[in-house]
Amino acid sequence: MTEPTIGEQHADDDLAVQISGLHKAFGAKTVLSGVDLEIRRGEFFALLGPSGTGKTTLLRILAGLEVPDAGTVLAARRRTTVYQEPRLIPARKVLANVTLGLPAAARDPGRRALAEVGLDGYGGAWPATLSGGEAQRVALARALVRDPEVLLLDEPFAALDALTRLQMQELVAELCERHRPAVVLVTHDVDEAVRLADRVAVLREGTLAVDQTIDLPHPRDRNSPSFVDHRRLFLSHLGVVPAASH
Amino acid sequence: MLSAGVRIGVPLLLLIAWWYGSSSGRIPPDVLAAPSSVLGALRELIATGQLTDYLLASAHRAGLGVLVGAGIGLLLGVAAGISALGEELVDPTMQMMRAVPFLALVPLFISWFGVGETFKIVLIAVSAAIPMYTYTYLGVRNVDRKVVEAARGFGLRGHRLALGVIIPSALPNILMAMRICLSVSLTGLIAAEQIGATEGIGYLVTLAQQYFRIDYMVLCILIYAGLGLIFDGAIRLVERLAMPWRRHVVAR
Ligand SMILES: Nc1ncnc2c1ncn2[C@@H]1O[C@H](COP(=O)(O)OP(=O)(O)OP(=O)(O)O)[C@@H](O)[C@H]1O
Ligand SMILES: [Mg+2]
Numbered sequence: 001m002t003e004p005t006i007g008e009q010h011a012d013d014d015l016a017v018q019i020s021g022l023h024k025a026f027g028a029k030t031v032l033s034g035v036d037l038e039i040r041r042g043e044f045f046a047l048l049g050p051s052g053t054g055k056t057t058l059l060r061i062l063a064g065l066e067v068p069d070a071g072t073v074l075a076a077r078r079r080t081t082v083y084q085e086p087r088l089i090p091a092r093k094v095l096a097n098v099t100l101g102l103p104a105a106a107r108d109p110g111r112r113a114l115a116e117v118g119l120d121g122y123g124g125a126w127p128a129t130l131s132g133g134e135a136q137r138v139a140l141a142r143a144l145v146r147d148p149e150v151l152l153l154d155e156p157f158a159a160l161d162a163l164t165r166l167q168m169q170e171l172v173a174e175l176c177e178r179h180r181p182a183v184v185l186v187t188h189d190v191d192e193a194v195r196l197a198d199r200v201a202v203l204r205e206g207t208l209a210v211d212q213t214i215d216l217p218h219p220r221d222r223n224s225p226s227f228v229d230h231r232r233l234f235l236s237h238l239g240v241v242p243a244a245s246h
Numbered sequence: 247m248l249s250a251g252v253r254i255g256v257p258l259l260l261l262i263a264w265w266y267g268s269s270s271g272r273i274p275p276d277v278l279a280a281p282s283s284v285l286g287a288l289r290e291l292i293a294t295g296q297l298t299d300y301l302l303a304s305a306h307r308a309g310l311g312v313l314v315g316a317g318i319g320l321l322l323g324v325a326a327g328i329s330a331l332g333e334e335l336v337d338p339t340m341q342m343m344r345a346v347p348f349l350a351l352v353p354l355f356i357s358w359f360g361v362g363e364t365f366k367i368v369l370i371a372v373s374a375a376i377p378m379y380t381y382t383y384l385g386v387r388n389v390d391r392k393v394v395e396a397a398r399g400f401g402l403r404g405h406r407l408a409l410g411v412i413i414p415s416a417l418p419n420i421l422m423a424m425r426i427c428l429s430v431s432l433t434g435l436i437a438a439e440q441i442g443a444t445e446g447i448g449y450l451v452t453l454a455q456q457y458f459r460i461d462y463m464v465l466c467i468l469i470y471a472g473l474g475l476i477f478d479g480a481i482r483l484v485e486r487l488a489m490p491w492r493r494h495v496v497a498r
Contacts, residue, residue, distance in 0.1 A: 090491055092411075101397070142400070
């Protein structure tokens with residue numbers, strides 16, 4: 001295999017992410033075998049796929065936490081991740097968590113980011129006193145304050161209760177609309193993907209099985225015929241229900 | 247508070263039983279000195295100024311020894327917990343050291359350092375370094391890897407990662423280690439001050455034994471118990487001050 005190419009996407013390039021021929025194996029187990037993916041700036045991209053297919057691995061490669069075996073990965077410089085767990089440092093107050101690794105001048109933007117996620121005045125609280133949803137919003141503020149060009153979301157709503165999850169989806173949609181980062185949302189929830197994303201793909205057996213643009217106006221009604229069609233398409237690629245014949 | 251009452255209940259009962267047993271003659275004085283004679287011994291020690299001198303001498307030795315030993319143990323524990331190389335370099339040796347009762351080092355240390363202050367401080371330092379290393383290492387190993395990974399992703403490396411994330415998260419273990427260091431240092435004092443000392447609370451034990459003074463023997467036990475209480479309280483206080491985030495942790 002040829003050496004992987006990892007680089008930075010040029011700032012005035014129209015694409016925020018450019019991946020081609022991406023390969024990754026762990027020992028004898030091949031996880032990604034030839035992924036091609038381009039994401040435009042400001043595009044909301046959702047990635048579905050059965051458990052263990054390598055969605056997190058792809059995200060970690062984009063975050064620079066994992067090195068691919070082969071292929072080309074170009075991505076805009078400012079990338080930041082929100083994980084399934086908030087991953088806050090218990091020994092630091094909320095604001096310090098938000099501005100982690102940033103200079104002291106980031107305190108005001110940090111407070112503003114907290115206000116944006118609806119946690120105005122929570123800067124002095126300890127993470128242990130937050131509810132699960134609040135903690136996850138802090139993680140979102142911690143990503144936002146870095147003004148990401150690429151926002152990587154790895155099942156950020158999966159651990160939340162149904163109502164909080166809906167509110168968080170709303171919040172993320174709103175924030176992405178305002179700040180326009182390119183988004184990669186990894187999720188198991190087909191409805192969530194179709195509801196939020198401009199484009200949805202399914203990762204299966206190491207490559208992107210479908211890669212479909214969702215051309216529906218927001219807010220999207222999950223009972224509308226086209227929503228239902230999309231849902232059915234992705235579910236069939238996930239092997240859940242047979243595709244309806246047209 | 248109920249818990250405070252429960253806490254001191256058992257020691258109080260023991261004290262009453264001791265006092266009653268001695269004054270009623272059920273406990274002969276050559277088995278256990280009466281509270282009054284122990285109190286007399288204490289007065290004597292205070293009046294001659296020996297108690298203060300002894301406590302100061304021991305505090306100096308133990309303080310210096312624990313400071314050096316716990317400091318080294320902490321550094322090695324963090325190094326071994328953070329880096330794979332550090333672990334391979336340090337851990338096997340420390341695990342071997344851990345198996346050696348530090349009292350077995352006394353003859354060797356005496357032949358190296360003589361019976362003076364150096365020997366005493368080194369002995370206490372070694373006895374403190376081992377538990378500090380062990381618990382720090384475990385604590386650092388158990389810090390949530392995911393949180394560390396996230397912090398790395400947000401640009402924290404090196405000493406900022408160690409001081410800002412890893413050591414605070416390992417602090418409960420480190421303070422537990424400090425507790426053990428302090429009590430081990432008391433054992434160290436008895437061993438160290440048996441030889442070549444003219445003052446110190448460990449020396450007091452030796453004295454009591456030499457002159458077969460049961461009142462002094464009991465007094466020594468009480469002094470050690472009292473010191474134990476003080477250490478415990480001090481560590482609790484440090485826990486509250488150094489880990490303010492824990493005060494707010496309600497069991498969720
Ligand atoms: N560091 C690693 N070492 C060895 N195997 C790994 C490692 N990381 C991931 N894998 C393996 O790679 C495969 C893909 O893992 P990954 O976490 O990317 O899956 P996923 O699609 O995110 O799954 P899920 O939907 O359950 O989160 C899994 O089989 C996993 O066991
Ligand atoms: Mg995953």
